[in-house]
Every structure is written in structure tokens, then in C-alpha cells.
Amino acid sequence: MPGARHSLWDVMRDKGYSRRDFMQFCTFAATAAGLGTQATAAVAKAFEKKDRPPVLWLHFQECTCCSESFIRASHPLVADVLLDAISLDYQETLQAAAGHAAEKCKNDVMKNYAGKYILLVEGSVPTKENGVFCVIGGRTAEDLLQEAAKGAAAIVAWGNCASYGCVQAAKPNPTGATGIQKLVGKPVINVPGCPPIADVMVAIVTHILLFGRLPELDAQGRPKEFYGRRVHDTCYRRPYYDAGLFVESFDDDGARKGYCLYKMGCRGPVTNNACAVTKFNGGTSYPIQSGHGCLGCSEKGFWDNGPFYRHLPSFPGFGIESTADSVGLALGAGAAVGVAAHAVSTNIRKRKLIHDQVAEAVQDTPVSEKVD
């Protein structure tokens, strides 16, 4: 879509959306960006005047669950507007164009809007064997990423793949899969999750469109707005945790009553995400609500932190069934045995000491109060 770009309102009007639809969208955008409804007017003004930035969406090593999630944003209007109107100039799964026409479209955006377009990346990038594990149109993923990242105004890494490498990067990581952050040398918004929550994805795109800059990020490059709290601390089952009421197995009475899944290996206490607040599928549910512990899919290296159904992962280097506790218990038992053996030999020695000491005769002396 080279040539003159229009504001979001221009495009929506052309597509037949009513002013009411537009204002609804602006209200959502204001709320998603954390401004509240009183900012709707300002948001509407911005979307009326500002040119829409073009958006490129690249796919590398992934399963497309991020795209699937994105198109299921709870507010259908929002998804429509974003897909119709953010001018998604290149999205391999959704674009109508194919082959050279599609590539031309992408190249035009990169050339004509250098420094202005938004780059959304789905999937990890293989780095071993010169990246032969993911080649699109004869070029490696890393090559394509570097080219697109150069002129991008903002880069978003969708999902655990683009953020940390996800399952492809699990040990032994045969393709050398990695998140994009360390490859591009630019600030990247990591939106981890497998998939990320649709409404979170939409909110982040909206934030960039609205403010023209990145949302506030934490130390791992994740938007604080959505990854600032643990699933555990916002979970509706949290009171059962504090009460000390736990599910002990998936078919026990506690499971039926909806007790805390902590002992079933729930990763909620170590996972930062908005699942318990925003939920999935239009606020229908999230894993814990449907009776299964959190897998920690928005955390780095979650595939290697197994087994999933145990509170603490296996202890590295001691086999898959070992916990820190079994290793510790073995060491503790070893120490106790050592100490007992030592005590036996000390007692044998003590007989001689007592014998010598009788001849020595300790003399009692006045107490010295000398300090030091």
C-alpha cells in the first residue's frame, strides 16, 4: 500500500464503519492504554489526525498460535479495525497477496517508510548452521529479521518464541533457536506467552499507534502493564493457598472444590502475566480456572523447568526425578553418618586423653577479667 497514507478514521470511514464504531474503538484504545474513558476524546483526535504507520508481521520458527490468538481479541470490532486499518502490509498467514507481489509490498514499505513502520515478529530465529533451519523465499530468518529491523520504529516480539525461543530452544536446542532481542540490538517489546493473551496483544499495538512510542518495559523487556504481576498473586484461587488448602491429585475432593493447584506444579507463583485478570477467549477462562496448573508459558525457558506437575523442577545434573530435596536429604544423611563414625573414633581417642589428663592435673586459677 505505497502512496498517501491516511488516518485511522479515514480508513474506517472508507470501510463503512460508523462514527459510533470509531468512538467505541477509541474508548477501548484509551482503556487498553491505561488512560481511562475520559481520554477518549484525545484518543479520537489522535486517530483522526495521525497517519497510520504501516505494519510488517514476520513469521519464523513458530506454530502461528500468536496470530490465532490475535484474531480472537475479545472485542470483535477491535480485531477488525486493527486488521483492516493498521495497514498490516505484510502478514504471511493473513495477506491476500502471494509470491512476488507480497514481497514487493514488504520491500516498498521498508523503502518508503524507513524509520516509521512497526515490525511485529512471531517465532524464534535459528542461529546454528547459518540458519538453514528456517528459510523463507531463499533467505534465512536472521537475514530477513535484520533487514526488517533496521528501519523499524518499534519492534514487538510476539509470544515465547520471539521473546525467548520457546520449545525450539528447549534443551538441547538443535537449531540454535533464540529470541529476537539479542539479534537486533534495538529495544524490543517482549510479549511472551504461548500464545500471548489476545487483548494484551491488541492493547500493545494500540499503545504504539496511540502514543507512537514503546510502553513502559520491565528488565526483561515486557510491558509492565501486563507482566508486572504474578499469575499467583492475582489468581482467584489464591485464598485457598493462604488457607493451606491444596489439590493433592487431580481427582481428589480438593480438585473438585477448586483448591489451590500449588502442589500440582502450578507455575503461577513464578509466572508474570495477566491471565488471571484478563483471561482468554473474551474473558471466558484461563488454565487455572479450568482446573489445570499454570505451565509458566510466558517465562523464559519454561520447557526446561519440568516436570510440570511438581512444585519444584528437577535438580540439574541429578537425573529427571531428583529434586533439591532428595539430593539434600542424601547429603544430610551422609553428614549424619560421617559425624556418627567420627564420634565413635573420638570416644576411642578420649580414653587416652583422659588417661594423660590425670597425670596433667589442671590447676584452678583466679579468674582473669582481661578483655581480649
Add this chain to the structure above:
Amino acid sequence: MSSRHTYRRLYVWEMPVRVYHWLNALSICVLGVTGFLIGKPFTVSLAQEASGQYWFGTVRFLHFTAGYVFLFNMLVRTYWGFVGNRFAAWDKFIPMTRKAWQDIVEVLRIDILQTRGTGRIPLGHNRLAGLIYFVTFLIFMFQGLTGFALYGPMSHSVLGKLAAWVVPLMGGELVVRQWHHAMLWFYVLFTVVHVYLVFYHDYVEGRGTTSSMVGGWKFEREDLLED
């Protein structure tokens, strides 16, 4: 064999050192038990509504409170390492001289090979004990940092925020939790060996090692005193 030795009583452990020791022992016991429970809780089903029950919350509260006691106690002891007497001084914990390492070998021979020993054992910490305490200080620091890093996100604690950098550095909260939990076993091992060795040295030397942490006094043969 018939020589008569005169023993002198010397004030070795000052009050802050002794208070540190017992406060540390107490907080470690509380932290260890509650920490183990946090890692492996059990369901307490009482005949009441879940809303009337808070036992796991109490366990966690005790853990966090003991954590604060533990941390500030350690900071006070670190300060005392610079202003206390020579037995409490920081340089007793880090073997920096050749002599110190020779002493460590000597203590190992006494402890493990159970030899009589050739020279005098220092009145304060022996060099091996000092080194091990130094390692424990490092692990205390690690536990403090990882503990407050895990505690931070659910509190407004400044200390939690100060330790927040630990989580990304170690690669996620699960890893932090794993190591914080694994180090619990260091305390178990340390306690077994520490308590035993105190008894052992008292048992074979008879210098009042055990009671010295209560009253502060130790006994030394006059002919072996340096000054």
C-alpha cells in the same frame, strides 16, 4: 606428662557476637522449617470454612518476618566485624596469609585424622571455621538476595525492589526459587557439622568451646598464650 598447666579464662565473644549467634540460629531454624513447608506444604483440612483458615499465610508471614530479622542481624554482625574485638574482626574469616592456610591444614588434620596437633589452636575462630563462616556469609547473602527478590513483587518492600535484578539475572523466578530452596540444605548440613564440631572440640580440648557462646569466656593454657 607430669607438667602442671595453668589455665586462664579469657573473654573472647563479646555480647553483640553472642546475640548475633543465637538470633541467627533462631531465625535460621524458623526460616528452615517454614521454608521447607513453603516448598512442600500439606493440606490442613479443619472443620471450618476456607475463609476462616489462614495457616499457610501464617507460615509465610513467619518466614518473611524471620527473613527480616536474619538480614538485619547479619548487617549488624558485619558492622561488628569492623568495630568489635580482634576475635570478631572480619579478617579472621578470610585466609589471606600462608600461615592461615597452614592453620587450615592443621585443623583438618586434627578434625579428620584426629591427630593431637602440633601448635595451639587459636582462641577465637580457628582458621578453617573462619573460612567456612565466610562461605556461610556468602550463602546468607545469596539467600537474602534471592529471598527478597521473590518477596518483592508481592510487597511494597524497598528491599524487594533492591533485589529485583536477581530474577532476570538468574533466568526467571522458578530458577531463583529452585536455588533458594536448594540452599536450605546447606543450612541443614552446616548445622549438623557445626554443632558436632563444637562438641568435638570441647570434648577433646576442654577449653569451654560450647559454653563460650553463652558466657563469652574461653580457657587457654597460660604457656600457650601469645600475649
